[in-house]
Amino acid sequence: MQGRQAVGRRTVEARSPSAKKETVVVIGVAVLVLAAGLVLAPGPTRGPEALPSGELLPYQRLFSTLPPEDQLRYRELLEGVMEAESLRAESGAWPTVETLITAGIPPFVPNPILKGTLTWAQRGQAPVYNYLGQPNGAGVAWLVLLQESGDRLGKEVPTVADLDEQHHLLSNGEIIHFSVWRRDSAPTDDELIILPMTEGWTQILVAPEGPKKEGNT
């Protein structure tokens, strides 16, 4: 007991800092916090304030940062993919580009106000499919990558919050992994694209990936 006291006890006098020193410490801490804030603050590519927070990977870009023409192309792609997914749910096969053009579905049917036209091709085999839009001449290429997950939702009625922008629920209960990619020029070969990020493609996201929202909306 005595030995422990002799080894462990040490007396330290605690003094409050002077007002001057305290001010210097407070200002120093404030400067450090401000500097850290400037370093860690979201950059201009993060998009509008109301978008949920989250992280972007080096090959990802937010929809909100695209030029208007690319925003419109992306919006039309979402519309077209919804139609393709409905046909896929009905028939069990992804519709051909010809089928989508015949049905008048954008972006497979050219929009006259968009500069530059794309030639679309569908290719792939289960579980990966591409809809690839190649620019006719110089211009931006677009890719829709669809992956059949083999998952189905259970008997419980799901809520929209169960899914996110990269997981679409077909009307037959199947869940499809979905992503849209943009490239400043056409790809150089005709191979099925499975890992676009390794071939110079940039994934376009509506919102950064983040924790799912609560609630049934």
Place this chain on the structure above:
Amino acid sequence: MKTWALLLALALPLPAQAAAPLKVGVTLHPYYSWAQNLAGELPIEVRAVLPGDVDAGSYQPRPEDIKRLIDLDVLVINGIGHDDFIHDMVKASGNTRVQIINLNEGVPLIGNRRGGAVNSHTFISFTNAIQQTYTLEKAIGRLRPEWAPALRKNASAYAQRLRAIKQKGTAALVNAPETRVVTVHDGYSYLMQELGLEVAAVVEPAHGLVPSAAELQGLIEVLKKEKLRHVFGEESFPKPLLKVLEDAAGAKVHVISHVATGPYTAPKFEQEMEHNLSVIIQALGHQDRP
């Protein structure tokens, strides 16, 4: 005899479950049109929560409107700023089983011209209308799987009609000599983008706020400097202010619809959007301008 008949009736399987209408509430006029067109002949009762003559932007919840929420099965909302009041109304109604469908979940949102939050007027758009009708189709199809084929057919037919209207606009405006326009508020960015037009300036400093004299003067200078000649306004916007823009900046004012007030009808969205297109084409789609 009457007692036996009553007992027999009670013992029979109830067809009411299959025939019971699905009660779908909506907060905005376009959603009413979309839901009605999706419903078609199916037993879906589409119910507007707000009175028709009130714009959601200036709406204050009333007890009689809260009553409309009590027995809803589904509630279709904007969810990004146009109907924030609805959550408190649902809570007040005591309806804890209502399935809320946020039509803007997953919709690519354009930023407001004045920065800050996203533009919540996603409903003034053909592309969004189609996308959100399909979102609603899938959501209701999950609740009533036996209706899924009919819902799909109705959604597809509606989408085709909306595309046909939009295509008239894009075809007429493809060579429009002027593509930069002014709008009274920031509600038309989605539609203008679909037509290849740019909203170069907005009259209202914020949605529903009338500009001050200084703000109006600033806008006049912008119109003159950037040679913006077309202002798209609405019936409800104070006409004297628009006349100032006409007189001082030489702008032409054209009246389009926000699809936000009036009777709730199935064809309202198509009719008013078609009207909007014809006004825009009339203003911009001709080459014979100076």
